[in-house]
Amino acid sequence: MDKLKCECGHVNPEGTVLCESCGKPVEENQHIDGNDQSKLLNMRYDGTARRSQTYNRSIVDKTWNFFSSVKVGVWLIVIALLASGLGTIYPQEMYIPAEAENRDPAIFYEDWYGLTGKIYYQLGLHNLYSSWWYMILIALIGISLVICSIDRFVPLYRALKNQRPKRHSIFLSRQRLFSETKTVTDKEMNHFITNLKKQRYKIVNENGNILAEKNRFSRWGPYVNHIGLIIVLLAALLRMTPFLFLDDYVWVREGEQKVIPGTHGDYYIENKRFLLELYDENDERFQAAMEKKGEIVHKNYQTDAIIYKVKNEGVVGSEPELEKVIESSIQMNKPLKFDGYTLYQSGYQQNEFSNMTFKVYRTDDENQNSLGEVTIDLTSPEKTYELDNGIRLQVSQYYPDYVLENGEPRSVSKFPRNPAFVFNLFPPDSSEAEISFVGIGKNIDAMGENEYKLGIVDFNMHYVSGLTVRRDYTLPFFIVGAAIFMIGVIQGMYWQHRRIWVNPNGEGIMLAAHTNKNWFGLKKDIEKAIANTNIHMVIDQEEIEKEIEKDKDKA
Incomplete structure (x- = not known):
């Protein structure tokens, strides 16, 4: 690396x-500053060298320079925002409606x-936020933030650490706020410094050269x-x-005991009861809301649940030994929390059959007197049922x-919402089966030659509760990252770095000042400090330059 003396x-x-010592512009690098000798100095990082503007030889240099660019960082953020917007066009896979x-x-x-939905799925947008390319995009934004920060933090730290009260006359005269006073007494200087201290300026005096800073x-x-x-991005990753x-999501039927997904089989949930409450449609207080929505309004969804923890797994294939952890209700906006997990009431299904009772009677019996009954658990029907009178029922199709689609029977889901069976009925002491098709409102004898028929006697229905299972240990990272971000916003928004240089010039002084923003406030500070002295008020040279440019344009 070359050195400039x-x-x-x-x-x-x-x-x-x-x-770095006296502040005089380095003529060899005026192209970097972008100003000629007649214009105000660019005080960004106090003119200290940045790595991205110095090295451009190796692939590492070029990579560093690419990510240190603010434009690159902004474009990465814009692309991430557009991509995130695409993910909201249709619901992500985890939010596919339960009623689908x-x-x-x-x-x-x-x-x-x-x-459009087919294209959305084929492009992989249904799992956008966990896709590899989206994660890489977030990582690139993080890399850009880190490199941008280091590229600017190091020169700024070096510049602020090595500040000196004595500055070159060119450095002072080319500051935005500048004035020169021919004669200043010691009493006036002491008065000036005392007033700056009253305004909480830190004073550094080096052989009569003053730097006031706050x-x-x-x-x-x-x-x-x-x-x-960066912390927020890490939390997202x-x-x-x-x-x-x-x-995750789990459906639990009333009376069912089921392992909670994502707990590695350590926890089970039992749905004791699902409660659905509606607002009274005759209550005048809710008439407007019901008319606006056009349907009944739900008051409460609630699952009365018991959470179990596996106490002893026992022999492989056997039922695990469970220990009750907590028994409580899960309601909308009132989740159940245990051991870092949270269960939210997210949905429900109604009118799902739990069991059906069938009776067998003779085809020629007009009174349909029962020859025997059998109750079938619709969540897990057995293959064969035997009646006391010797009749045997075999479930051929469920x-x-x-x-019925294109003349072919099929099931659109695995949930018993409209159950139908194809039975093989074996009469007593017979190996020849009679085939019957039985469902809700259906009792079909395909050949019309059956001696026995099946009919539905009774059925039970239940609710199915839809619960979201969530565990989030990343939330503290988001909170800490957001808090640090807000501290930075407040830090940079409500305070300004203000510096005032005073260097002797014969019997007088040269006075210059700089701030990163709020120049009006800095001028007010100087005005208060020089009150009752002969020190000249600083002139805003940028305004003078603007006036000169306007005159040139008019000419």
Whole structure:
């Protein structure tokens, strides 16, 4: 790396715009500063060399320079926002509605949204936020933030750490706020310094050269922002790890005991009862809401549940020994929490059959007197049932959710919402089976030669509760990251880094000042400090330059 020696004797690294010691512009690097000798100085990082503007030789240099660009970072964020927007066009796979007939993503998106839904699925947008390319995009934003921060933090830290009260006359005269006073007494200088101290300026005096500074910490606000954003991005990536984040769904029928997904088989849930409450349609208080919605309004969804923990797994294949952990109700907006897991009431299904009772009677019996009855559990029907009179029923086909498509029977789901059976009925002491098709409102004898018929005597129905299972250990990371980000915003928004240089010039002084923002406030500070003295008020040279440019344009 080349070195550039200033006339003051200080050796500056290549790429330095203003001498780190005296502040005089380095003529060899005026192209980096973008200003000629007649214009105001660019005080960003006090002219200290940035790595991205110094090295451009190796592939590492080029990669560093690419990610250190603010434009690249902004474009990465814009692309991430557009991609995130695409993921909201249709619901993500985990949020496929429970009422969908087929929740298989390959079928659901085309059935519900047509051609656009099919394209949406084939492009992989149904799992956008966990896709590899989206994760890479988030990681690239994080890399850009880190490199941008380091590329600017290091030169700024070096510049602020090495500040000196004595500055070159060119450095002072080319500041935005500048004035020169021919004669200043010691009493006036002491009065000036005392007033600056009253305004909480930190004074450094080096052989009569004064540097008054306050609110330096505000310069680190953007970097604190970046730290907060990086933590938030890391938290977003950590949500992809099952150990730190779980978001699953489970359907539990009334009276059913089921393992809770995502708990590695350690926890079970039992649905004791599902409660659905509606607002009274005759209550005048809710008439407007019901008329607006056009249907009855639900008051409460509630699952009375028991959570069990596996105490002893026992022999492989045997039922595990369970220990009750908690018994409580799960309601909308009132989840159940246990051992880091949270269960939310997310949905329900009604009118699902739990069991059906069939009777057998003779075809020629007009009174349909029962020869025997059998009750079938519709969630797990057995293959064969035997009646006391010797009649044997064999379940040949079972359609939990029966429909007839193109003349062929099929089930649109595995849930018993419209159960139908094909039975093989074996009369007593007979190996010849009679075939019957029985369902809701259906009792078909295909050949019309059966001696026996089956009829539905009774049935029971139940609710099915839909619960979201969630565990999120990344939330504290998001909270910490957001808090740090807000601290950075406040730090950089409500305070300004203000510096005032006073250097002797014969019997008088040269006065210059700089701030990263709120120049009006800095001028007010100086005005208060020089009150009752002969020190000249600073002139805003940028306004003078603007007036000159306007005059040139008019000419």
